[in-house]
Amino acid sequence: MTKVLARRSIGSVRNPAAEEAILDAATAILAEGGYGAFSIEAVARRAKAGKPTIYRWWPSKAHLLLDVYHRLKDSMPEIDTGTLEGDLVGFLENLTSFWGTTSSGSVFRSLVAEAQTDPMAAEALAAYSDARVAGTAGLIRRALARGELRPDVDAEAASDLLSAYAWKLALIGRLDDPDNRIPAVAAIMARGLLK
Amino acid sequence: MTKVLARRSIGSVRNPAAEEAILDAATAILAEGGYGAFSIEAVARRAKAGKPTIYRWWPSKAHLLLDVYHRLKDSMPEIDTGTLEGDLVGFLENLTSFWGTTSSGSVFRSLVAEAQTDPMAAEALAAYSDARVAGTAGLIRRALARGELRPDVDAEAASDLLSAYAWKLALIGRLDDPDNRIPAVAAIMARGLLK
Amino acid sequence: MTKVLARRSIGSVRNPAAEEAILDAATAILAEGGYGAFSIEAVARRAKAGKPTIYRWWPSKAHLLLDVYHRLKDSMPEIDTGTLEGDLVGFLENLTSFWGTTSSGSVFRSLVAEAQTDPMAAEALAAYSDARVAGTAGLIRRALARGELRPDVDAEAASDLLSAYAWKLALIGRLDDPDNRIPAVAAIMARGLLK
Amino acid sequence: MTKVLARRSIGSVRNPAAEEAILDAATAILAEGGYGAFSIEAVARRAKAGKPTIYRWWPSKAHLLLDVYHRLKDSMPEIDTGTLEGDLVGFLENLTSFWGTTSSGSVFRSLVAEAQTDPMAAEALAAYSDARVAGTAGLIRRALARGELRPDVDAEAASDLLSAYAWKLALIGRLDDPDNRIPAVAAIMARGLLK
DNA sequence: ACCTAAGCGAGACGGTACGTCTCGTCTTGCG
DNA sequence: CGCAAGACGAGACGTACCGTCTCGCTTAGGT
Numbered sequence: 001m002t003k004v005l006a007r008r009s010i011g012s013v014r015n016p017a018a019e020e021a022i023l024d025a026a027t028a029i030l031a032e033g034g035y036g037a038f039s040i041e042a043v044a045r046r047a048k049a050g051k052p053t054i055y056r057w058w059p060s061k062a063h064l065l066l067d068v069y070h071r072l073k074d075s076m077p078e079i080d081t082g083t084l085e086g087d088l089v090g091f092l093e094n095l096t097s098f099w100g101t102t103s104s105g106s107v108f109r110s111l112v113a114e115a116q117t118d119p120m121a122a123e124a125l126a127a128y129s130d131a132r133v134a135g136t137a138g139l140i141r142r143a144l145a146r147g148e149l150r151p152d153v154d155a156e157a158a159s160d161l162l163s164a165y166a167w168k169l170a171l172i173g174r175l176d177d178p179d180n181r182i183p184a185v186a187a188i189m190a191r192g193l194l195k
Numbered sequence: 196m197t198k199v200l201a202r203r204s205i206g207s208v209r210n211p212a213a214e215e216a217i218l219d220a221a222t223a224i225l226a227e228g229g230y231g232a233f234s235i236e237a238v239a240r241r242a243k244a245g246k247p248t249i250y251r252w253w254p255s256k257a258h259l260l261l262d263v264y265h266r267l268k269d270s271m272p273e274i275d276t277g278t279l280e281g282d283l284v285g286f287l288e289n290l291t292s293f294w295g296t297t298s299s300g301s302v303f304r305s306l307v308a309e310a311q312t313d314p315m316a317a318e319a320l321a322a323y324s325d326a327r328v329a330g331t332a333g334l335i336r337r338a339l340a341r342g343e344l345r346p347d348v349d350a351e352a353a354s355d356l357l358s359a360y361a362w363k364l365a366l367i368g369r370l371d372d373p374d375n376r377i378p379a380v381a382a383i384m385a386r387g388l389l390k
Numbered sequence: 391m392t393k394v395l396a397r398r399s400i401g402s403v404r405n406p407a408a409e410e411a412i413l414d415a416a417t418a419i420l421a422e423g424g425y426g427a428f429s430i431e432a433v434a435r436r437a438k439a440g441k442p443t444i445y446r447w448w449p450s451k452a453h454l455l456l457d458v459y460h461r462l463k464d465s466m467p468e469i470d471t472g473t474l475e476g477d478l479v480g481f482l483e484n485l486t487s488f489w490g491t492t493s494s495g496s497v498f499r500s501l502v503a504e505a506q507t508d509p510m511a512a513e514a515l516a517a518y519s520d521a522r523v524a525g526t527a528g529l530i531r532r533a534l535a536r537g538e539l540r541p542d543v544d545a546e547a548a549s550d551l552l553s554a555y556a557w558k559l560a561l562i563g564r565l566d567d568p569d570n571r572i573p574a575v576a577a578i579m580a581r582g583l584l585k
Numbered sequence: 586m587t588k589v590l591a592r593r594s595i596g597s598v599r600n601p602a603a604e605e606a607i608l609d610a611a612t613a614i615l616a617e618g619g620y621g622a623f624s625i626e627a628v629a630r631r632a633k634a635g636k637p638t639i640y641r642w643w644p645s646k647a648h649l650l651l652d653v654y655h656r657l658k659d660s661m662p663e664i665d666t667g668t669l670e671g672d673l674v675g676f677l678e679n680l681t682s683f684w685g686t687t688s689s690g691s692v693f694r695s696l697v698a699e700a701q702t703d704p705m706a707a708e709a710l711a712a713y714s715d716a717r718v719a720g721t722a723g724l725i726r727r728a729l730a731r732g733e734l735r736p737d738v739d740a741e742a743a744s745d746l747l748s749a750y751a752w753k754l755a756l757i758g759r760l761d762d763p764d765n766r767i768p769a770v771a772a773i774m775a776r777g778l779l780k
Numbered sequence: 781a782c783c784t785a786a787g788c789g790a791g792a793c794g795g796t797a798c799g800t801c802t803c804g805t806c807t808t809g810c811g
Numbered sequence: 812c813g814c815a816a817g818a819c820g821a822g823a824c825g826t827a828c829c830g831t832c833t834c835g836c837t838t839a840g841g842t
Contacts, residue, residue: 004839006793006794007793007794008792008793008794008831008832009793009831009832009833010792010832010833010834011832011834011835012789012790012791012792012832012833013790013791013792013833015793018793018794023833033786034312035301035312036311036312036313039822039823039824040820040825042822044794049793050793050796051794051795051825051826052826052827053792053793053794053828053830056792056793062346067340075212083353089819109311110311112307112308112311112366112805113307113308113311113312115229115305115368116304116305116308116366117229117230117231117308118231121333122367122368125367126367126368126369127368129363129367131796147317153383154376154379154382154383155287155359156376157376157380158379159381160360160363160376160380161356161360161380163363164356164359165355165359165361166323167363167366168355168358168359168362168363170817171307171320171362171366172317172320172321172324173310173317173321174321176795181349181355181356182785183350184351184352184353185352185355185356187349187387188348188349188353188356188384188387188388189356189383189384190387190785190798191345191386191388192382192384192386192830193383193386193387202815203810203815204811204812204813204814205809205811205813205814208812208813209813212812213814213815234801234802234803235802235803235804236802237802239815239816243815244813244814244815245814245816245817246803246805246816246817247805247806247807247813247815248813248814248815250804250805251813324796386834393741395818396819397819397820398805398806398807398818398820399805399806399818399819399820400806400807400818400819401806401807401809401815401817401818402806402809402815402816402818403807403808403817408819408820416707424701425701425702425704426702428799429796429797429798430798430799431796431797431798434820434833439819440818440820440821440822441798441799441800441820441822442799442800442801442802442819443818443819443820445800446800446818446819448831469782475826477812500702502697502698502701502756503697503698503701503702505756505757506619506620506621506697506698506756507619507620507621508621508697512757512758515756515757515771516757516758516759519753519757540776543760543773544766544769544772544773546766547766547769547773548769548773550750550753550770551746551749551750551766551770551773551774553753554746554750554752554753555745555746555749557749557752558714558745558748558749558752558753561697561700561701561710561752561756562700562707562710562711562714563700563711565710571739571742571745571746574739574741574742574743575742575745575746577739577771577777578739578742578743578746578777578778579746579774579775579777580775580777581735581776581777582772582773582774582775582776582778583777591789592787592788593787593788593789593837593838594786594787594788594789594836594837594838595787595788595837595839596785596786596787596838596839596840597785597786597787597838597839597840598786598787598838598839598840599786599787600787603787603788603789624827624829625828625829626828626829627828629789629790631811633789634788634789635788636789636790636791636830636831637788637789637790637830637831637832637833638787638788640830640831641787664795678790693800781842782842783840783842784834784836784840784841785838785840785841786838786839786842787836787837787838787839788836788837788838789835789836789837790833790834791833791834792824792831792832792833792834793815793830793831793832793839794829794830795823795830796827796828796832797827797828797829798825798827798828798831799824799826800823800824800825801822801823801824801826802822802823803820803822803836804819804821805818805820805822805834806817806818806819807815807816807817807819807827808815808817808833809814809815809816810813810814811812811813811814
């Protein structure tokens with residue numbers, strides 16, 4: 001490790017090293033202690049950053065949580081198994097395993113918790129949900145384009161319902177539960193959508 | 196002036212008046228300020244109760260939240276429209292309107308938030324979910340008994356998925372959203388379950 | 391040393407042990423580092439007290455400084471040499487030596503500094519000055535009663551002027567200066583007061 | 586729009602416009618908010634100067650305070666009434682009125698406060714006191730030269746004592762107090778010095 | 781006529797202290 | 812023994828300044 005000097009200002013401009021250190025610290029804290037351990041003080045301490053530096057760039061915990069989450073979620077793979085039910089199962093298993101095995105699960109749960117306190121976080125969460133629903137609707141539309149589905153299918157509703165199940169698993173701490181009902185849920189939805 | 200005397204101990208036994216005052220105060224605080232305003236201090240202040248009295252009977256915020264929630268949810272009506280899709284729509288509309296128009300929505304959201312911090316609350320929330328899933332599964336089983344459904348339908352999975360959608364609406368603050376996708380979601384699920 | 395347990399609340403009443411620990415800590419900090427080192431945080435840290443405990447009983451730094459000062463100044467001896475000039479010299483030497491050799495000098499200087507910032511401290515300082523001026527005026531009046539002084543002497547003015555010189559020595563850090571002008575000042579004042 | 590261009594560097598040499606703007610800002614802040622409002626940040630903000638520009642030329646608050654004070658005190662008139670007691674009263678009234686009616690009083694009080702924190706400021710204050718004592722001693726020496734005074738009078742001690750009273754009035758916020766004891770103090774000192 | 785050196789504004793940086801809030805624990809004194 | 816009351820140590824909140832830094836720019840003076 002080549003760390004020698006403490007981080008410093010690099011002039012009248014945002015220091016990317018500080019930003020990275022802060023996001024890393026926040027990620028680590030959420031991974032290790034969850035939302036309960038996540039405080040601006042703790043992040044500052046761990047990142048060896050001043051609190052004002054954090055507040056300068058992330059006016060609220062919600063902003064920081066969102067940034068942390070977006071940095072993580074880029075690593076989630078797309079799914080395309082060729083069949084609708086395979087895609088549905090794959091999506092749920094992908095997402096739950098992503099949440100369960102990376103720190104992203106902690107981050108997501110924290111974001112939901114924060115949204116129950118901070119209206120701005122609530123808005124951000126809703127916007128995030130919308131974006132994800134629109135994204136995942138592609139999975140449905142692909143099947144629609146293949147002619148597998150009833151033509152009156154509401155792709156957004158299906159996508160919304162699908163993600164809702166993943167959310168619930170995350171929020172009650174059952175991401176790793178082998179008895180989860182992912183196959184049965186996917187089966188119900190697949191039958192509800194197919195011709 | 197007929198100032199009512201302060202509540203006192205009624206001997207070495209739990210005082211129901213204190214319990215009621217505390218639950219009332221907690222309910223009111225959650226209704227008015229949501230989870231952010233909910234603190235043991237605030238409840239004690241409003242109920243004119245000592246903090247130790249609260250901690251004596253509710254060892255954690257989660258316990259208090261659960262008690263508050265259970266006192267409220269008794270007022271939710273059962274649903275039985277005679278058809279599966281009607282029941283599904285009715286369930287979702289009942290639940291979202293119950294959460295949206297009473298303080299129970301705030302309480303539920305607080306419970307979910309608390310569960311992201313406090314493992315005991317998480318367990319309690321999971322147990323509550325299980326109980327509700329089992330209860331709502333009755334709705335599916337009634338249709339199954341009427342012979343409307345495929346015989347291999349997983350009633351718990353269906354019930355779980357159904358409630359997941361209501362949870363998501365609550366958590367992103369869209370209980371009152373007229374553009375929610377309840378009809379489409381119910382349609383997908385109904386088609387997935389019917390013969 | 392028999393310290394075993396941390397200090398605790400002793401019920402719904404002020405804990406004298408906490409008060410003493412806080413005043414001790416404040417005194418020690420002022421003695422060691424002067425006004426620059428004196429912060430509520432530092433006092434809390436050293437006294438192993440919570441900040442709210444300090445703010446509960448001393449709403450501002452000025453209050454705490456005053457309490458610390460009053461606890462110290464009880465140890466200052468009275469002066470009575472029998473002659474006016476002896477009393478004047480004795481008073482100045484007593485006071486400057488008291489300020490110079492105990493921590494009270496630091497405390498007094500801090501109080502003056504604080505008074506330049508906090509109007510309440512300024513008022514307290516003025517009130518303290520008035521009390522001391524009235525007290526020290528006794529020294530003049532004794533000589534007056536002995537018939538040594540001109541009958542039109544203003545005892546308060548003399549007392550005020552006398553203390554002003556001690557203040558100045560304290561504020562420019564010359565309490566211990568062997569070249570101070572105490573004898574000459576006392577001589578001028580004595581001649582100005584005697585018949 | 587004819588927005589005046591911001592101040593710039595005028596090459597590798599100190600910019601007098603910046604210096605003036607900074608001293609003006611500091612003076613104004615001290616006049617308006619006293620020592621409590623006086624911070625390098627506030628001065629920089631008000632002068633539209635960069636903080637390093639201030640730190641470059643005034644390594645500490647004390648330096649800046651001294652510069653501000655010296656720029657102001659030039660406007661204080663000399664006193665010469667022809668009689669000693671008149672000079673003593675005139676000196677005290679001049680000084681207290683100068684401090685009370687211009688911003689110099691705030692500056693002086695700030696300097697004293699700063700001296701209780703910063704040893705360099707303390708030294709500067711002592712040096713300033715010495716210079717003023719020496720200056721004011723001239724007033725005594727004039728009377729001495731006129732043959733009015735006892736030949737053994739210590740002019741510096743008298744001057745020191747005189748200014749001490751003005752300091753005390755300033756520090757307890759009684760510059761404008763009509764009940765101050767200036768006449769009585771001057772009388773005591775005059776009698777103590779005269780033949 | 782170029783080039784270097786220094787001053788300038790701006791503002792980010794790691795820190796520390798501010799005064800307030802809530803946490804969960806404790807003890808008292810009354811009933 | 813329950814109860815209201817409230818003090819206690821702990822520590823997070825979000826803000827203000829501290830003194831240092833680096834930037835991009837200006838201009839003056841030496842070459």
